[in-house]
Amino acid sequence: MKKCLLCGQYFISKMSFLHLFSLPQKNCKSICDHCLKKFIHIPEKHCPICSGNLNQNKICSDCVNWQKIYGEKLIINHSVYLYNRAFHDLMVNYKRYGDYVLYAALQELCAKELSEYKADVYVPVPTSSEHIAQRQFDTITALYGSLVPLTNVLGKKSGLGAQGEKNRAERLRSKQSFFVKKNFTINFQKCTVLLLDDIYTTGRTLYHARDALAKIFPNAKISSFTLCR
Amino acid sequence: MENISHLAGRQWLSSQMDFSTKKGITKIKAIINDRCSRCNAKVWAKLPNGKRYCRECIGLGRVVEGDYLIRSGEKVNFPQTRNGGLTWDGKLTAQQEKIAKDLVQNYINKQNTLVHAVTGAGKTEMMFPLIAHCLAERKRCCIAAPRIDVVNELFSRLQMAFTKIRIGKYHGHEYREPGLEQLSICTTHQLLKFFHAFDLLIIDEADSFPYVQNPGLNFAANNALKNNGRMVYLTATPTKKLLKLVKIGKIQQLKLNRRFHGHLLPVPKEKLFLRPFLEGKRINPKLMQEISKVIKAKHPLLLFLPKIDLIKPYVSALKNEPEFKQVTIEGVHANDVQRIKKVDKFRRGQIQLLVTTTILERGVTFNHVWVIVVQADDKIYNTSSLVQIAGRVGRAKTDPTGLILFCYQKYTSSLRNAMKQIREMNK
Numbered sequence: 001m002k003k004c005l006l007c008g009q010y011f012i013s014k015m016s017f018l019h020l021f022s023l024p025q026k027n028c029k030s031i032c033d034h035c036l037k038k039f040i041h042i043p044e045k046h047c048p049i050c051s052g053n054l055n056q057n058k059i060c061s062d063c064v065n066w067q068k069i070y071g072e073k074l075i076i077n078h079s080v081y082l083y084n085r086a087f088h089d090l091m092v093n094y095k096r097y098g099d100y101v102l103y104a105a106l107q108e109l110c111a112k113e114l115s116e117y118k119a120d121v122y123v124p125v126p127t128s129s130e131h132i133a134q135r136q137f138d139t140i141t142a143l144y145g146s147l148v149p150l151t152n153v154l155g156k157k158s159g160l161g162a163q164g165e166k167n168r169a170e171r172l173r174s175k176q177s178f179f180v181k182k183n184f185t186i187n188f189q190k191c192t193v194l195l196l197d198d199i200y201t202t203g204r205t206l207y208h209a210r211d212a213l214a215k216i217f218p219n220a221k222i223s224s225f226t227l228c229r
Numbered sequence: 230m231e232n233i234s235h236l237a238g239r240q241w242l243s244s245q246m247d248f249s250t251k252k253g254i255t256k257i258k259a260i261i262n263d264r265c266s267r268c269n270a271k272v273w274a275k276l277p278n279g280k281r282y283c284r285e286c287i288g289l290g291r292v293v294e295g296d297y298l299i300r301s302g303e304k305v306n307f308p309q310t311r312n313g314g315l316t317w318d319g320k321l322t323a324q325q326e327k328i329a330k331d332l333v334q335n336y337i338n339k340q341n342t343l344v345h346a347v348t349g350a351g352k353t354e355m356m357f358p359l360i361a362h363c364l365a366e367r368k369r370c371c372i373a374a375p376r377i378d379v380v381n382e383l384f385s386r387l388q389m390a391f392t393k394i395r396i397g398k399y400h401g402h403e404y405r406e407p408g409l410e411q412l413s414i415c416t417t418h419q420l421l422k423f424f425h426a427f428d429l430l431i432i433d434e435a436d437s438f439p440y441v442q443n444p445g446l447n448f449a450a451n452n453a454l455k456n457n458g459r460m461v462y463l464t465a466t467p468t469k470k471l472l473k474l475v476k477i478g479k480i481q482q483l484k485l486n487r488r489f490h491g492h493l494l495p496v497p498k499e500k501l502f503l504r505p506f507l508e509g510k511r512i513n514p515k516l517m518q519e520i521s522k523v524i525k526a527k528h529p530l531l532l533f534l535p536k537i538d539l540i541k542p543y544v545s546a547l548k549n550e551p552e553f554k555q556v557t558i559e560g561v562h563a564n565d566v567q568r569i570k571k572v573d574k575f576r577r578g579q580i581q582l583l584v585t586t587t588i589l590e591r592g593v594t595f596n597h598v599w600v601i602v603v604q605a606d607d608k609i610y611n612t613s614s615l616v617q618i619a620g621r622v623g624r625a626k627t628d629p630t631g632l633i634l635f636c637y638q639k640y641t642s643s644l645r646n647a648m649k650q651i652r653e654m655n656k
Binding site: 093097098099100101136137142 | 274275276277278280282284287288291293
């Protein structure tokens with residue numbers, strides 16, 4: 001019996017015959033089936049560029065707008081879940097209230113999918129130092145740090161306010177706040193880079209992160225991965 | 230220095246704002262002996278820096294090891310109001326009057342009280358003289374109820390009775406911090422924000438979820454009350470824990486076993502079923518008979534089911550019955566976005582048969598309604614919820630009787646106790 005990290009109910013994780021006959025493996029289920037059902041995977045038919053919602057067009061309306069700014073240089077983003085009510089509540093608990101241990105639940109939700117996107121370097125999108133001080137942990141590093149080796153090449157200027165507290169227009173207007181840390185010596189030039197973030201909302205953050213990296217390492221192949229879209 | 234008189238009787242975290250140097254302020258460690266000082270939950274979760282924090286009450290701001298809980302013991306001076314602001318001109322029945330008087334007397338004697346009154350006894354009205362007495366003494370009073378809809382309903386009833394008093398209403402969907410109202414109505418969770426604030430604290434539906442399963446809320450209620458404050462518990466089905474407190478003399482029990490209209494509680498009928506209630510897509514014919522009897526008697530019917538997942542199959546099975554072609558049937562549950570609309574339609578007679586979960590077990594009144602509980606032996610129905618469900622029937626003065634049918638396959642102790650309680654209250 002385990003206690004669900006999300007709803008606090010006790011539950012028994014499903015067993016299969018394979019489990020019985022294989023070597024003992026890490027079985028760290030921290031979400032009960034009832035809660036798990038509330039999280040919806042990105043549908044089969046999605047925007048090939050950002051994993052977003054598709055209407056009639058080949059790419060989503062967000063990406064059409066990004067095309068106007070970046071032309072062909074769009075960032076390919078992979079997301080796992082739709083950002084629905086259940087995910088919103090989970091992220092509020094994790095980020096706003098600072099319920100750190102939820103990182104384990106979030107890891108379980110995306111570990112398998114993340115392993116499908118291999119890259120030479122994994123770069124977490126940084127959080128401002130004020131936020132880290134307030135929460136006493138870094139939400140992105142806590143989430144992905146034990147799944148893949150992280151390279152903290154990006155930094156973030158402080159005093160700009162959280163993206164989550166802005167509306168759509170304000171988000172899109174927000175200025176570049178990322179920079180490549182000065183004393184960084186690894187050469188990214190021919191690497192494949194996977195940027196890691198939690199939620200892709202407008203894409204503004206990820207494009208800024210990509211731009212900051214691309215400025216210093218113009219030949220790196222950069223794509224991104226987020227939990228939700 | 231900032232004026233914090235608006236925080237009288239409140240507690241907050243030093244990480245939120247630290248006024249610990251001010252007069253009248255006390256502070257204690259936020260985590261003591263592995264327990265959260267605000268909600269008393271066992272603390273186990275750790276931040277990367279090794280400090281523990283409380284997950285239980287995290288929605289009110291995270292309690293972290295090393296933080297302090299700051300408490301304001303400042304006094305509030307409330308103005309003198311005539312009759313405690315009570316402007317209600319309704320009349321209590323003789324039995325209600327007696328309870329109301331005893332409540333005031335217990336308040337004067339500094340005695341905690343448990344009011345055990347049947348469903349539909351008019352508990353709220355019986356509180357009016359007590360609340361008025363407390364307010365007239367320029368003391369502070371709070372009523373805590375388990376659910377947001379109950380808080381909203383109580384608020385409008387109290388506002389109509391105490392037109393001269395500004396009443397505070399606080400719950401998770403109000404999005405504002407408690408103020409300094411002399412009389413407040415809130416959800417039990419809000420009590421976590423208070424410390425030694427109230428002279429009188431009334432806990433409504435003291436047997437109900439979430440109050441009963443959550444020891445943290447009991448802890449919060451006790452903390453919110455002043456040292457010499459008085460607690461009043463209201464319930465139709467007292468829990469064992471409360472009865473134990475009565476037994477050892479900590480609380481005095483006041484019983485009211487007549488509804489406001491003076492009639493007895495309708496006693497539920499019980500029926501044993503050997504076959505499943507729903508077989509494939511068909512309702513058990515015996516159950517169908519019972520349902521159709523109610524429909525033919527032209528009474529609106531609440532059909533209770535133990536799980537949300539069952540609502541859909543039952544509704545479609547019922548709609549498929551040829552004899553129900555002309556009957557309007559709907560299903561409702563907690564996550565139903567049309568919940569309020571459907572309940573309203575049922576109340577106005579536009580829905581004849583409403584299939585529901587326990588969300589409609591308490592706090593609602595439908596005239597002439599009859600009730601059938603399917604799978605009454607399911608573990609979701611405890612004694613208190615069965616008594617409450619039965620209490621939906623016969624609430625109107627003009628129609629004090631009606632059918633309550635418990636359908637079961639295996640007789641449970643909850644069923645036995647519920648029947649026993651109802652019969653005892655009728656003695």
